[in-house]
Amino acid sequence: MEDLYRETIIDHYKNPQYRGRLDPHDIYFEDDNPLCGDHIEITLRIDGDGKVADGRFDGKGCAISQASADLLIESIIGKPLEEVKKLSKQDILDMLGIELGPVRLKCALLSLKVLKAGVYGLGEASDELVE
Amino acid sequence: MEDLYRETIIDHYKNPQYRGRLDPHDIYFEDDNPLCGDHIEITLRIDGDGKVADGRFDGKGCAISQASADLLIESIIGKPLEEVKKLSKQDILDMLGIELGPVRLKCALLSLKVLKAGVYGLGEASDELVE
């Protein structure tokens, strides 16, 4: 149990560093996981070189969905969008440092899905973005 | 195998005593078992006392359906109709002297079903007649 809910997760859940909303912003997207009510919204500012200047997430849901959103934003600030597009499921799992079953995986990947849909400028987020 | 196809069955199948059709007749009925193509027709003459004066069956199908029809007609000649109405599944099985699974039971009971539907003057033969 302790390894599943590693301190980082509880910590980022309880004390998120990047919770909020950037206004104005260059990129915005939101989506939810209807099965459990998880909801994530992401706003980003992009600098002149196409890099992420700043980012925030907002939302509600389980510790895994919220903590992974916070970790994700933390990890992309300063990165070029081209690099953000390449982020994969495995990157998220590495950040969380835990193993997850199929149901919780959806919680963990919600923020990545939202991020990618925003960065690609899609109308709808799809599970294929995070395969 | 020998006990299943006891001599009586093969014998009554190959050399039926009551195959044919009575004309004129007082009672007539026919029906078939669509699953295997068995077909039985029965004609009876009734005397003034309400007894079976004579009877015949005709039809085609497996040895069990044809032999049991022959045995059945043999057993009812001279009997009052009231007694014929009381004939049961068990009476047929006793005549055949063999055990039968559910599929072959239908073959064995086809003639009794036809007989009872005729004697009761029904429009349609039903499985409930031979329960």
Place this chain on the structure above:
Amino acid sequence: MSLDLPRIRRDFPILSREIRPGVPLVYLDSTATTQKPLSVLQAMEDFYRRSNANIHRGVHTLAEEATALYEQARSKVARFINAPGAAQVIFTRNATESINLVAYTWGRANLAKGDLVILTEMEHHSNLVPWHMLAAERGVDLAFVPVTPDGLLDLDVYRSLLARAPKLAAFTHMSNVLGTINPVGEMTRLAHEAGALVLVDGAQSVPHLPVDVQALDVDFLAFSAHKMLGPTGIGALYGRKSLLEQMPPFLGGGDMIKTVHLTGFTPNSIPHKFEAGTSAIAEAVGFGAAVDYLAEIGMDAVAAHEQEIIAYALERLEEIPGLKVFGPPAEKKGGVAAFTLEGVHPHDVAQILDGSGVAVRAGHHCAQPLHEKFDIPATTRASFYLYSIKEEVDKLVEGLYQVKKLFG
């Protein structure tokens, strides 16, 4: 009348499993699906090892044995719910298919635009979506009996809906979230007086309570084997004989026909009319063994045991600060406790409990409208069965305190 629990628990091999080395399983998810006793596994294994054959059309010994075993299972299930005849029990895949069967056959033959079907706010998706589909296709109207804050059906509204001359009232006997046991006998009497037929979703009641279709006088009853010690892949629909006989067939194929020609077919008599293609034969045999097991223990004893467990569970759970159990008090419910824990998402609760071997479910439990009613996205649900013991409730409570500590 109290159960011999050590003996019962020995009948269920999975209950001695360790989830991880040193962490024994505490299975509190029987509302989702139940564990299987050895006798059920053995019956199916024996079937495959000795008698496996296709049924109904075969003359050879195996086919006859298989047919007899399959039809015996039907008789056992019929006796278990006190159906007047075995032909009134149709084997389906699950309770969901049973309800769909009625919606597709009786529903499409008898319901037209503007006809009313009464449902309730506590229905499982299985007793909502088939009617949504019919509503969209045919313009059938749906009305919902509300759930009161304490988790009961509002019977005044039910009565007033009945005054609108509905064709059907379809409701659950026991809620899989609130645990509420609805007054099916009374509700059926009222519906019949109003000229409506009654379909009861018995997915949670048949496994946990004595259910007598003749005493309750219901027209249809749907349930699943896997929720009552039996295998997956099989369920049942009980129906009133005259209704089943009039209903058009559902799926077309082998066994459900009397004759087939290139130009058309004539349907078989019940129950076969509704069983197209090769049935779940081994599963029926397992289902029969499951009702044997339950009947031997006695459904009164099963229900009494669950009453004891749920009363204890509610008492222990309600002592936890920030924990809220949904549904009525123990006397009015079966062995289900769905709850929220302040500040912690149900998924996190369930996952942390899993860390100590405690298996509970988190989510909307296929009753999303009910959760919307209570304005929560999800609950954590612990549920009990005849093999559940108080020590398991204690482990649950212990686990919940750990959750609180972690998130504190």
Place this chain on the structure above:
Amino acid sequence: MSLDLPRIRRDFPILSREIRPGVPLVYLDSTATTQKPLSVLQAMEDFYRRSNANIHRGVHTLAEEATALYEQARSKVARFINAPGAAQVIFTRNATESINLVAYTWGRANLAKGDLVILTEMEHHSNLVPWHMLAAERGVDLAFVPVTPDGLLDLDVYRSLLARAPKLAAFTHMSNVLGTINPVGEMTRLAHEAGALVLVDGAQSVPHLPVDVQALDVDFLAFSAHKMLGPTGIGALYGRKSLLEQMPPFLGGGDMIKTVHLTGFTPNSIPHKFEAGTSAIAEAVGFGAAVDYLAEIGMDAVAAHEQEIIAYALERLEEIPGLKVFGPPAEKKGGVAAFTLEGVHPHDVAQILDGSGVAVRAGHHCAQPLHEKFDIPATTRASFYLYSIKEEVDKLVEGLYQVKKLFG
């Protein structure tokens, strides 16, 4: 490439059963259903003893294990028929339900009065009655490709029917009576050129031949686990992705939805959209073990073995005076020999053979129109699988000589 038969037969416990003391089983009814190897029984038993839980929504360890096992089984079945993706394999109860699913969803969404569906005279009732029902309900027209006296489809008539712009051609890959293996690839190409979709009844081909849905380019393929070493209670429908995605859902209930409100629902993505309620979970696990077993032996080797057996069987059967086997010569058929014996009803043949332990089927084998075509009420059918051996053919032939003696 020839099979290690003693080893294979040891994998099937039922094959060493004695029907009566001293009378070993000679199982020649695999077209009706097949026997199960130990690995399949073991996989299901293990599931129930270790991992049994409901799937898809669970957070606890058992639920995750069960979900993974269920979805792995889907992937195995998908790979077995070379489906491009596992999401294109929908688990159903059996081939019959698979065909009904297409008729109810694709059929009712796409077929209107006067639209033409092409079937054949050799179809199993499962691929006739669903279309009869649609014809009666919607006024869809059905046309039948005739069977030639030697048991082949008349492809000239097929071509001329295709000229009438049918919406669908639905036909069997292999006849369960004649054994005929139809040229599915060619027939599909012709149908697609004519703008029709193709549904293939693979109930007899998937178990016995290498079947590659991408090479054959079919739109739908239906088959049953119990006919390919797997358990009863589960089958599959393969469908082209774009079609499955467009089709409306079939049964409504849990798992097939994305969201449910009192006012309506949104369906889930494929394959879940078509799997309502608790699935046949243990059966899927067994199905996966069955395709593992077949894949390990190799379907080319299975087909080659059956070719050898059927060639031998036809040779031996045709030497019996008064015996007539229906269907094409061995090279054009699978391991099925349906025959008549002059002067003896097929039921009597089957029952007398049963006396010496030989299990064959008698009747119309759910292909009544085909029997009407040949003007016979029934046939006796012996059928073979990977565990069948020549000695069993010899026992059949011996038994048939005894039948002739008895009735002589």
